[in-house]
Amino acid sequence: MTPELEQPLDRLNRNDRPPTEADLRALLEVQGDDLRELYARADEVRRRAVGDEVHLRGIIEFSNYCHRRCDYCGIRAGSPGVKRYRMAPDEIVAQAVQARDWGFGTVVLQSGEDPWFTTDRVCDLLEKIKAEAGLAVTLSIGERPADDYSRFRAAGCDRYLLRFETSDRELFAKIHPDDDYDGRLACLDQIRAAGIQVGSGFMIGLPFSGLDVLARDLLFATQLDLDMIGCGPFIAHPDTPLGGHPAWADREIYFKAIALLRLMNPLSHIPATTAFDALCPNGRDLVLTRGGNVFMPNITPVAYRALYQLYPNKPCVDEDGGACARCIVRRLERLKRPPARGRGDSVKRGKGNG
Ligand code: SF4
Numbered sequence: 322m323t324p325e326l327e328q329p330l331d332r333l334n335r336n337d338r339p340p341t342e343a344d345l346r347a348l349l350e351v352q353g354d355d356l357r358e359l360y361a362r363a364d365e366v367r368r369r370a371v372g373d374e375v376h377l378r379g380i381i382e383f384s385n386y387c388h389r390r391c392d393y394c395g396i397r398a399g400s401p402g403v404k405r406y407r408m409a410p411d412e413i414v415a416q417a418v419q420a421r422d423w424g425f426g427t428v429v430l431q432s433g434e435d436p437w438f439t440t441d442r443v444c445d446l447l448e449k450i451k452a453e454a455g456l457a458v459t460l461s462i463g464e465r466p467a468d469d470y471s472r473f474r475a476a477g478c479d480r481y482l483l484r485f486e487t488s489d490r491e492l493f494a495k496i497h498p499d500d501d502y503d504g505r506l507a508c509l510d511q512i513r514a515a516g517i518q519v520g521s522g523f524m525i526g527l528p529f530s531g532l533d534v535l536a537r538d539l540l541f542a543t544q545l546d547l548d549m550i551g552c553g554p555f556i557a558h559p560d561t562p563l564g565g566h567p568a569w570a571d572r573e574i575y576f577k578a579i580a581l582l583r584l585m586n587p588l589s590h591i592p593a594t595t596a597f598d599a600l601c602p603n604g605r606d607l608v609l610t611r612g613g614n615v616f617m618p619n620i621t622p623v624a625y626r627a628l629y630q631l632y633p634n635k636p637c638v639d640e641d642g643g644a645c646a647r648c649i650v651r652r653l654e655r656l657k658r659p660p661a662r663g664r665g666d667s668v669k670r671g672k673g674n675g
Pocket of ligand 1: 387388389390391394395396397398432433434463
């Protein structure tokens with residue numbers, strides 16, 4: 322690492338002199354040998370802090386109904402040509418049982434903000450999955466009223482994933498025409514207060530933003546002290562208001578963000594999110610070698626997969642959950658990383674303590 326980058330790198334994980342936005346901007350611009358060194362250090366910190374094991378979380382995309390209109394999302398309300406589906410609760414439970422049989426320790430239930438799934442229905446679902454599959458459960462179902470989170474916790478919800486998407490208030494308002502930045506952040510507080518492990522994160526490479534916003538996103542995600550930090554590249558969906566916005570010229574920027582997150586958050590779980598494979602075919606594998614320690618295979622029944630397209634070129638839409646489970650084992654073998662056994666709770670807070 323060149324001498325002028327050593328100091329900002331050194332400040333990434335220091336409480337007495339935390340990194341500044343300028344530090345992060347400088348580190349986001351590294352190339353060549355410095356970039357290789359950045360990735361190697363992130364991989365080493367990951368290995369020392371959370372080990373070589375990769376936690377597997379099977380995602381079930383159970384409904385693509387959504388009442389919101391986020392400007393980047395392929396299933397936003399009113400999006401033309403989206404065939405809507407909603408899995409029956411019993412079908413979701415059966416898929417969670419399959420997930421357990423395929424060896425997953427956690428199931429992630431993901432959907433748009435679908436009002437059909439009332440608080441009672443979600444709680445019922447959680448209780449049945451706990452009773453029949455015995456897995457850790459992550460919910461990723463958007464913003465809910467404050468009281469819902471404690472009810473979800475009581476029904477068995479272990480973790481909740483709700484991304485803040487960007488720390489820039491104006492940009493948030495611009496791309497979320499029917500949502501509120503403060504409301505989103507309040508939800509994260511309420512989730513934590515309910516005793517649920519908190520996952521959040523942002524989109525890397527959003528239009529109308531640059532390295533300054535990305536640097537602030539990295540700082541903000543760190544400040545939130547998250548159990549899990551889930552970030553993915555912005556990939557323009559053609560049928561959305563942000564369709565046609567190009568990816569950033571520096572194609573490494575997405576991986577640099579992951580490496581810096583790991584260096585600043587040694588103990589957080591950091592997933593290789595699916596969208597990285599839409600960026601390049603081995604995108605998720607690269608994330609796992611640059612700070613990531615979680616893989617989230619899609620185990621949605623194949624009949625629905627192609628209908629849950631938040632962004633184009635989504636991988637694995639023709640495979641069933643069993644094929645995805647076998648594929649991830651092969652990918653991890655190539656990386657010489659063992660799949661973790663068990664639930665993979667937050668390393669920061671210990672089992673179930675939020
Ligand atoms: S990003 Fe989520 S909340 Fe926004 S439109 Fe898409 S599914 Fe709905």
